[in-house]
Amino acid sequence: MERFLLVGNGAREHSIAEAICKSEKVRLFAFMSAKNPGIMRLAKNSGGEYAVGDIHSPGQVLDFAKRHSITLAFPSPDAVLAAGVSDELLKAGISCAAPTKKAARLEWDKAYCRELLQEFKVPGLPKFGAFESPAEASSFIDSLGGKVAVKPAGLTGGKGVKVVGFQLKDGEEAKAYAKELLVARHSGLEKVVVEERLEGEEFSLQAFCDGKRVYGMPLVQDHKRAYEGDVGPNTGGMGSYSGAGSLLPFTRQQHYDRALEIMQKSIEAFYKSTGERFVGILYGGFILTKDGPKLLEYNARFGDPEAMNVLGALKGELIGILFQMADGKIAAQPSFFKKASVCKYLVPEGYPGKSVANQPLQIDMEKISSLGARLYFASVNEEGGTIYTQSSRSVAILGLAGSIFEAEKIAEAGCSAVKGRVWHRSDIGTEKLIQRRIEHMKALGAI
Ligand code: GLY
Numbered sequence: 001m002e003r004f005l006l007v008g009n010g011a012r013e014h015s016i017a018e019a020i021c022k023s024e025k026v027r028l029f030a031f032m033s034a035k036n037p038g039i040m041r042l043a044k045n046s047g048g049e050y051a052v053g054d055i056h057s058p059g060q061v062l063d064f065a066k067r068h069s070i071t072l073a074f075p076s077p078d079a080v081l082a083a084g085v086s087d088e089l090l091k092a093g094i095s096c097a098a099p100t101k102k103a104a105r106l107e108w109d110k111a112y113c114r115e116l117l118q119e120f121k122v123p124g125l126p127k128f129g130a131f132e133s134p135a136e137a138s139s140f141i142d143s144l145g146g147k148v149a150v151k152p153a154g155l156t157g158g159k160g161v162k163v164v165g166f167q168l169k170d171g172e173e174a175k176a177y178a179k180e181l182l183v184a185r186h187s188g189l190e191k192v193v194v195e196e197r198l199e200g201e202e203f204s205l206q207a208f209c210d211g212k213r214v215y216g217m218p219l220v221q222d223h224k225r226a227y228e229g230d231v232g233p234n235t236g237g238m239g240s241y242s243g244a245g246s247l248l249p250f251t252r253q254q255h256y257d258r259a260l261e262i263m264q265k266s267i268e269a270f271y272k273s274t275g276e277r278f279v280g281i282l283y284g285g286f287i288l289t290k291d292g293p294k295l296l297e298y299n300a301r302f303g304d305p306e307a308m309n310v311l312g313a314l315k316g317e318l319i320g321i322l323f324q325m326a327d328g329k330i331a332a333q334p335s336f337f338k339k340a341s342v343c344k345y346l347v348p349e350g351y352p353g354k355s356v357a358n359q360p361l362q363i364d365m366e367k368i369s370s371l372g373a374r375l376y377f378a379s380v381n382e383e384g385g386t387i388y389t390q391s392s393r394s395v396a397i398l399g400l401a402g403s404i405f406e407a408e409k410i411a412e413a414g415c416s417a418v419k420g421r422v423w424h425r426s427d428i429g430t431e432k433l434i435q436r437r438i439e440h441m442k443a444l445g446a447i
Helices: 011-020 037-045 058-067 078-082 085-091 110-119 134-143 171-183 253-274 306-311 318-327 365-371 404-415 431-444
Strands: 002-007 026-032 050-052 072-075 128-131 148-152 192-196 201-210 214-216 225-227 231-234 239-242 279-289 292-299 340-348 360-363 374-377 380-383 386-389 395-401
Touching: 002 011, 002 058, 002 318, 011 026, 011 037, 011 306, 011 318, 011 374, 011 395, 026 037, 026 058, 037 050, 037 374, 037 380, 058 085, 072 085, 072 318, 078 085, 110 128, 110 192, 110 253, 110 292, 128 134, 134 171, 134 192, 148 171, 171 192, 201 253, 201 306, 201 318, 201 431, 214 253, 239 306, 239 404, 253 279, 253 292, 279 318, 306 340, 306 395, 340 404, 365 374, 365 404, 395 404
Parallel strands: 002 026, 002 072, 026 050
Antiparallel strands: 128 192, 148 192, 201 214, 201 279, 225 231, 239 340, 279 292, 340 395, 360 386, 374 395, 380 386
């Protein structure tokens, strides 16, 4: 019997726990910062256990791991990796299928990542500069005609990037934002990244990575903006979809291959530069432009919500792949059912600004399973058998089917099985929105 440790407690981790528990030879042990009811049940049913503590404390995680004789660990969220939790587990001789703090720097330090990839001539980078001085950032913004994206170098939960034409009016606002980030030493790092603003459609490519090779999963498109029609403030992600197969309706095989090549060259560059292998999930955030895919960012973990899209369609056992990854040799390309997926997040009223928290949710689980939908708990709390919202995204509903549009109908119907002071974007995965993406790519000459 394997004893698997999962660190984290969002909907992404709930879906990882579910995929792990498909194997009957695993006991799930979960170390969480709040009680995720779905993960708690999976842990108990597998004969494992859970505890609540500081998931960013390497010492606390290691104590829990030792107490339960863990044979494989998976610290999942970005901030946990940046806190060095994997390093502590590895030092104690516990196998770990997630990157060390040094390897996760590809995510937690955007300036480092960009400069490393540039040094090793990895293709697909937008024009960028990483700056410590507001004056230098300003002249670079001018040199790009003010059409830029400004990114804090460190972790911001997906909410720190501001783009001229969206959250920023013009180059002057971009300069002011860059200065604000630098003065505040935002996220503890000393640099701000300024990038040319690219026009295109974004997509995510997640890959299992054994340090030597990246093994890609189906492409997914997330929806960062809060409101229907892709307007409003940025969020952690309101929902996502994937096609039946590896591609999205607005991408072609050559785009997938190019994105994977960029990722492969990136882990090779990391190895050449540091002598260390990147082991774990590598998530490439790309934008498809008229000149092909360009890299916007890396995450050193599964995406949230993208994990739910891909894990729902994974053939075989996730645990086996994670063991191989931790051992530094994935035996074969993992395969996926030809299932499309649509994932929608229900979020508290007021999200992403002033969320109305501590509100009860009534969830009709029978309806959800009769629809063939799946529900994943995110930022909720269970007290006396009632589920309460917290301030972040509450629950995710996933539909899987032969086409995106069928999957969308399942996810949408699933959302109606959750009652309470929550809302969701009903346009994600609809024909209208996807057609708009295709037209956009055609108009740009990207397809
Ligand atoms: N969906 C974006 C992220 O996980 O960072």
